[in-house]
Amino acid sequence: MHDLKLIRDNRDAFVEALARRPAYAEDAGKVTDAILELDAKWRGAKTSFEQHRARQNEASRAIGMAKKNKDEAGAQALLDEVANLKAAIQKDEADERAYDEELRKALAVLPNLPASDVPFGADENDNVEVAARRFGSATRFDFKPKEHFELGEALGLMDFERAGRVSGARFVYLKGALAKLERSLGAFMLDTQTAAGYTEVVPPLLVRDEAFFGTGQLPKFEEDLFWASAGEGRFGLIPTAEVPLTNLVREEILDEDKLPMRMTAWTPCFRAEAGAAGRDTRGMIRQHQFSKVELVSVTTPEQSVAEHERMTDCAQNILKLLGLPHRVVTLCTGDMGFGAQKTYDIEVWLPGQDRYREISSCSNCGEFQARRMSARYRAKDSKGTRLVHTLNGSGLAVGRTLIAVMENYQDADGSIRIPDALQPYMGMKKIEKA
Template sequence: MHDIKLIRDNRDLFVAALARRPAYAEEAAKSAAEILELDTKWREAKTSFEQHRARQNEASRAIGQAKAKKDEAGAKALLDEVASLKAAIQADQEHERQYDEQLRAKLAVLPNLPAADVPSGASENDNVEVAARRYGSATRLPFKAKEHFELGEALGMMDFERAGKVSGARFVYLKAGLARLERALGMFMLDVQTSNGYTEVTTPLLVREHAMYGTSQLPKFKEDLFVAASGSAVTTVKTTIAQAQAGETVDENMEAPFFLIPTAEVPLTNLVREDILEEGALPMRVTAWTPCFRAEAGAAGRDTRGMIRQHQFSKVELVSITTPEQSEAEHERMTDCAQDILKRLELPHRVVTLCTGDMGFSAQKTYDIEVWLPGQDRYREISSCSNCGEFQARRMNARYRPKDGKGTRFLHTLNGSGLAVGRTLIAVMENYQEADGSIRVPDALLPYMGGVTKISKP
């Protein structure tokens, strides 16, 4: 959510920054104009309310004085005025509420403003590599590299067909050695990230709409979410989503549905919603290994085979809550922690700074980590680490109290994958494959594999 005062006081700067996002370039000025018009109407309604309320209080006091003087005509006139003021005050309050809701709805669908050092661009082709963060060189095998699904199906441990019969496209059964390898990766990642200073958290997998709104999945990306409802709540799903899309609070008397989390970013970041932390408790670093659920699984026809884009996958998420002064350094640190996993697994990878046209809705700056996949002969994204600034904190009303004790400020929130477990499994399979189709277990995972050093077909 954007600070309306910032838009009001720095309209041209806001428009210029928003226009750096290609999807909003043409509408930036119009959006700012609409927002400021609603802001003006809201402030006028608020001022009118205050003036009418002040006059009502003044007239109410004058009634007593008129009655004391036995001025019946004067008292009656004042009573009539108070009655009309009451109606005017109610109208002012209704106008104020309506303009406030409309203003919030407009602000809720505008993305975060890119940081000044984010490269401008239209697509992933304009992302810029951070050369100093590149690790290793592309794996070149002495035989034709296979893709992960070829390896998994040949081993009899990756079954898309049976998963399709049960759940439809973009699901998979993992079995035997590959199931254990995936579990080993998740445990390994949690152990590494907790040693890196993140506190492990077990989170809810189902959340209410306000949690999704807080981290910006709603209202903009409702089509990407899975909704879970039971009993009478089934009939309220469409109503709830419509209210969330409009930036409204769901009627508390309705049995609202749950949303399945698209990432643990949602429950982890919402740990601080409507809270005021002490500066001395920051930075706050938390991590969780959870299933993730996404209805949107990429562009139509892209990555239709294999595990790259699934409706259900698991991920170890990293979330940091910090002060504005610390957030840039925390962003670099978080990216280091995500890279740490790949370095320990000895997987070649690179890091790119996302351009304005490829960056996520709530991010002001994002680093993508891309791992080398020999089977695809290309780098593929395995982690995104984003600094969201105060964008999410404003939506959650999450603040902190500075050490000097003077008022409160909005927190800065950051999130990143540390890592996507399924994609890391893919990277291990393709980089550690043998000519006979077996897969060597990386040294870092041996303590988690119960003596298994190679995954082979039974």
């Protein structure tokens, strides 16, 4: 959500920043002016209401005085005026509500403004690698590496066919050692991230519309969510623990000395993948149900840039400890998510696909989500309150990490070696066909 006063006072700067989002490159000025026009109408209706209300109060007081002075004609004229003012006030109130609703709807679908150092671009082809963050080199074999689903099915531990009969496409059964590998990865990630200062949280998996609005999934991305209904109304299944973790501070005023607040959660996640038809239809890369360890930070504005770098370090550290080659890219303005000011994607090397694939996105959202959630903090050196900054990232996507371990640690016979860091969790050094 954007600050109307900022748009009003800095129209040209806002247009310039919004135009860096390719979807608004041509009509950023038109969109901004439509918002300002609604804002002017809303403020006009509000001013009219206040003026009419003030005159109504003044006329009501004058009626008593006229009656006291036995001025029946004057009293009647004032009564007629009050009646007309009542109708005008009702119209003002209706106009104010209508313009306010239109204004909120217009602002709710506008994306966050990119940070000034985010590269301009149309799509993933314009993302820029952060060379200093690259780790390792692409894993090579003296045999043709298999993709994870080939390995998993050959081991008899990954079953897409039966999952399809039960739930449809984009679901899987993991069994035996692969099920344990997923559980071990999640526990390893949680242990590592809590040691890095994140507080473990077990959040709700079903949330209300207001929570989705707060983090930016609603109203624009409703079709990407799974929905459930009950006696208490509609609930959505979380697409990521970002939603309940970030909303933990909604409508709160925090003390500055409690910031930064760092939270982590390992949860199932549910995504309809409405815009992913035909993409990654084989295997576990893009599932309707998957698990992920999420990282969320709540900071002051002055802390958020450094916190973004720290969060990315924490996500990368999992891959480093597992010995998985990866790189980091800064997403361009056309590939960045709706609520982000700046995003780093971490891409892990998958030998079976012979390319890097995203395994984590770490985003600084600035005050964008906080304004939607009304999340503030009380600064030490000020009597007032300020909006917090929020950040989120995967630390990591558990299923995709499982894929990366399988493909990078495979042997020619189809067995999978267990990285040293996971062996205490797994109690074994290799997964082989029984």
